[in-house]
Amino acid sequence: MKSPAFEYARAASIDEACELLSQHGDSAKVLAGGQSLVPMMAFRLLRPHWLIDISEIAPLQYIALETDVARTGACTRQCTVQCDATLAAQVPLLRQALAFVGHAQIRNRGTIGGSLVQADPSAELPLVAQILQARLVVRAKSGPRTLTAEDFFTGPMTTALAPDECLTEIQWPVWPDRSTGSAFTEVSRRHGDFAMVAAGAQVAVDAAGQCIRAAFGVGGAAPTPVAFPDLAQRLVGTSFNQALLRDVAQQAAAALEPGADTHASAAYRRHLAAVLATRVLQSAYDTARAAR
Amino acid sequence: MTKTAAASPYGFRYIGTKRRAKEHARFVTGHGNYAADVTLPGLKHVALAASPHASAKILAIRTDVARAMPGVHYVLTGEEFCSATDSLPIGVDAPKVTRWALARDRVRYAGEWVAAVVADSRALAEDAAELVEVEYEALPHVTDAEQAMAPGSALVHPAHGSNVVLHRDFIWGPVEDQFAKAEHHMRFRAIWNRNATVPIETFAVMAQWQPGTEILDIWASIQMPKYPDQTAKALRLPGNAVRVHYDVDVGGSYGVKRGIKHTVLVGFLAKRLGMPVRLVEDRLENMRGGDMHGPDRSFDIDAAFDGDGTIRALRIRAIDNVGAYAGRAPFQLGKPVSAICGPYKIPAIAYEPISVLTNKTPQEAVRGFGQAPTNFAIERTIDRIAGFLTMDPIALRQKNLIQHDQFPYTIPSGSTYDSGDYHAVLDKALAAIDYPALVERRDQARRAGLLAGIGIATCLEPSGGNSAFEPLLNPKNETTTWMDSCLVRIDLSGAITGIMGTSSSGQGHETLVSTVVGEILQRDPAQIRVIHADSLSALPSNSPVGSRMAIMLGGAAAGAARKIKETLLAIAAHNFECAKDDLDYRDGNVNLKGVPSKILSWDQLVEIAHRKFHAMPPDVEPGLQEKFTWQVPTGGGLPTPDGRIQIYPCYAFETHIVYVEIDSDTATPTIKRYVCGHDCGVMINPDIVHGMTYGGIAHGIGAALYEQFTYDDNGQLTSGTFMDYLIPSAREIPAITIVDHCTPSPLTTFGQKGSGEAGYLGAPAAVANAINDALAPRNVEINALPISHLAIWDALAGRNSR
DSSP states (O other): OOOOOOEEEEOSSHHHHHHHHHHHGGGEEEESSOTTHHHHHHTTSOOOSEEEEOTTOGGGOOEEEOSSEEEEETTOBHHHHHHOHHHHHHSHHHHHHHTTSSOHHHHHHOBHHHHHHHTOTTOHHHHHHHHHTOEEEEEETTEEEEEEHHHHEEETTEESOOTTOEEEEEEEEOOOOSSEEEEEEEEOSSTTSOOSEEEEEEEEEOTTSOEEEEEEEEESSSSSOEEOHHHHHTTTTSOOOHHHHHHHHHHHHHHOOOOOOSSOOHHHHHHHHHHHHHHHHHHHHHHHHHTO | OOOOOOOOTTSOSSTTSOOOOTTHHHHHTTOOOBGGGOOOTTOEEEEEEEOSSSSEEEEEEEOHHHHHSTTEEEEEEHHHHHHHSOOOOOSSSOTTOOOOSSOOSEEOSTTOEEEEEEESSHHHHHHHHHHOEEEEEEOOOOOOHHHHHSTTOOOSSGGGSSSEEEEOOEEESOHHHHHHHOSEEEEEEEEEOOOOOOOSSOOEEEEEEETTTTEEEEEEOOOOTTHHHHHHHHTTOOGGGEEEEOOSBOOOOTTOTTOHHHHHHHHHHHHHHTSOEEEEOOHHIIIIISOOBOOOEEEEEEEEEOTTSOEEEEEEEEEEEEESOOSSGGGGGTGGGGGTTTTBOOOEEEEEEEEEEOSSOOBOOOTTTTHHHHHHHHHHHHHHHHHHHTOOHHHHHHHHBOOGGGOSEEOTTSOEEOOOOHHHHHHHHHHHTTHHHHHHHHHHHHHTTOEEEEEEEEEEEEESOOOTHHHHHOTTOOOOOOOEEEEEEEOTTOOEEEEESSOOSSSOHHHHHHHHHHHHHTOOGGGOEEEEOBTTTOOOOOOSOSSOHHHHHHHHHHHHHHHHHHHHHHHHHHHHTSOGGGEEEETTEEEETTOTTOEEOHHHHHHHHHHOGGGSOTTOOSSEEEEEEEOOTTOOOOOOTTOOOOOOSEEEEEEEEEEEEEETTTTEEEEEEEEEEEEOBSOSSHHHHHHHHHHHHHHHHIIIIIOOOOBOTTSOBSOOSTTTSOOOOTTTSOOOEEEEEOOOOTTSSSSBOOOTTTTTTTHHHHHHHHHHHHHGGGTOOOOEESOOHHHHHHHHTTOOOO
16 A cells, blocks of 8 residues: 655646646646545555645635635635635535535545545535536646536546646635525435435525525436536425425436445435435525525 | 542452553553564565455466566565465364465465565565566356355365365254244344454564574564464474564454464565565555454344243354355354353254355454354344244343353353343343333334334353363364463562563553552552563463453463462561461561561562572572463363363353434434443453443444445455445444443452453344334344445335345
8 A cells, every 4th residue: 555656746836836737747646635646546546657736835725705706725725614604604505515524634634626626426525516506717837717617527536627737716606695595414324434425505585485596416426416407496486395395306316327336226325315405405495594 | 649549349459440551651642562663674575466356276477577676575476485384274174275375376365465575665565566467267256155055156175175164063952842842933034244353553564584593583463372383383483483572562453463374474584585574464455365354144043932031942053154264263153152042041052053165355353253243143033032022122131131149050052151140230221221211212203203213232241261162163173271371570679570471452461460460469550560571481371362361361460479479478477487377468568467566578578589598488489470370260171072061261241222213214323322231240440341342332333334344246345445344433433331230250360251342242233123123113124234324225115235
């Protein structure tokens, strides 16, 4: 469980990281918190010739709050995001999801961007990015571009990131509605494991308690985490009656392509998707109403 | 600053009082000295090339590319190694099932070691191990024990002629007669899937050959009886050419730190190359090729009982999947003979143990040595009988538990239980959990639509390991002693040192020996040092296995300390020209009764013994040191022709009460309450006993709900990392209440019994019973461990997941 030999470079700036990636991108991996990459190298499942360490680049570590968007630097530690009360007030789903990411020790090292780039289909942060339709800013030596979460996640452990690109910023939409609620939950064998199935939802209501905006998604049950904007739209204008909720959740579950492993069968995952989607939608709705 | 210790509940001065464990300070301050902390100049490192196949012929191995890498010193294959060394010992009578650290001609499980690379660093050795080219021809494999028993199955060791290495039929008592008379019969199958203790520290061993003295020095994270002897024998060395340094700390074991194959391999390489060599398993090597999996067993149970709850007889057929080789592991079917009817008055038992070879990783000893699976099967039987009779499972237990006034109690298979008060311990546990309130809570939860259940288990921990199952299961093996020893010496300064002859893997033996010696000599245990001799200077020991050290090392240390005390009294009697009976011994000082001025202090007595031969009584050796070697109480016998034998001497009792709720929509179980009533006689250090019990319960919850070495259809281990082999964390383990009770053993020095396996022996059964109580209203049942979310969901959905 020792990695094969590799070259290591600690980038002092984003420009230097991009320069190094332009030279070695095809045979390089970017090291941020190292919580997935380092074990995979130790298992020799990944054998990069170059390791480009961006964890010390201060301009990649920030939380910037604007009216309609919260911007986080890609190298911001998960614990920093989790502990930021102002951010939690604007994008509550992030903190709710982070409570399920590994354990405190992992969140102390792990970064927001690292988890997104890793793109594990059952990981929590990619699911939140999908649900909220986050935008991801990536940089190459030639310049930046911005991707939607939907375009970013292309398959299990794969993203639209080019070999010479580095994720630099994640833009989390902030819902302006005062009466917004969100919820995140998952089922795993043990706390801190990758979810067998995870689900998150965010709902806004008007003064009458009618839904004016809804979003939800499911992780761990398809090659990427999946958001269901069209199904969520069916909830707008309603007061979330049980039959409608169940029907929406069932349709979402039916649209998934869950896999099977030693912990969960495809049928169990599909079942969990429906149960958890119902629960997070109901909980988000209840929270939104209570927030009025 | 000294705090007054709470008084011993047993009336001792130190035994049973709450005292800091002697060794814990060095562990928590980072001053432990583990095998991988010991280093030598010029040390080389080993990595292994492992078989990707569950079963294959080795057609060719090409090592030249690996060998040519800079920094690589040697590549060893089975061809050379197996010719130059002898097979590791085979416990059962199956001489063709030979076993070496490296495969030759044939691999028998995925992960089996094929070549060993020695290099300047472990990373280089791993690089080179990838370059060892092995040409295989895949062969049919079998991973299921019953398929392996079927005619026409692929054979794991064709030379043995069958995959069965042990198959016995024991009938103890009038089984046929009891079945004929019983009002009811009930059959079912209980399955205990593979788990183990998975220590943080994997197995580590370093060896150095000293050409000048012709001694092989070994430092290893070892917990194993006869380890130096077996190493020497396999290496074709005299026993006194192997020196095992027992003064290394062991980072977890509970049975699995056997490492004999690792040691013979590293010892061979060190001698062959003339370089110090170290192997520290990585996690994957440990999980897949470290040969540390525990029992993998199915039980077919047939119970005979009456309508009033009287259990008349059991027929138990236990098929154990031992994996690709059969070292000591098949004996894990033997230890449970010592408590085959559990704590119950069951007059007749039929027991059919079958040990089967398959293409899985070989088994090794795991905490309880087969008792935990057996207890699980027995306790599921008790609950199923209660369910069948619609009788309260507690009332059924109370009816069948052996009564306090029936001890010593001899069970049908020949062991006599030393002592116990099972009803009292059960009552204490029921009171501690407020059982009527718990039942109300469960029923309320059920009325609210939840699945909720209470699980009980009442189980035994046979302790004091004498390994009498060896002659029982292998008639060619006549081992009838399993002694342990201690040497106690007082130096010229008056300081006391206890010397033990084995390493410790977390059991607190330094605390044990110092407490016992301090108790006898009335000297402060905090000032008593305890050291671990090396194997060439050690007195005989059989290592800390079978919950034996409180009994055996405690008894040996007490015996040696008593001899010291007698010597001190003899010196005083000689100098006061009186009889020993005329003397008072207090705090190490001796004075003539009734004459306060006639006193010889500890220091004076020690000085006489070390310096003043003229003041010594005749026939007393100068210098103050005494050894005591103790045979296991009640041990020494061979089995009768019908297979009856006293196995372990002492029987600790534990009762577990667990309350579980299941979210039926997600099939998620949560343990809400946990109480364990525990009686292991006199506790020499209660904190150590409680620590082992808490850990054992956590371990048992792991076995019940989480931990399993799973294999796919290709015979590949699919849970070789902590991503898939799920050890419960603090988030999964509930608050646990332990309620102590003390029924002293009449067989031991202070009334102590064993406790190293406590918790693990009952927790899996209790949790399984709780889950099944929760599922009962849905008329479904799960009798296979671990009970995963998926198993619960499948059961609720009416599917069979296994």
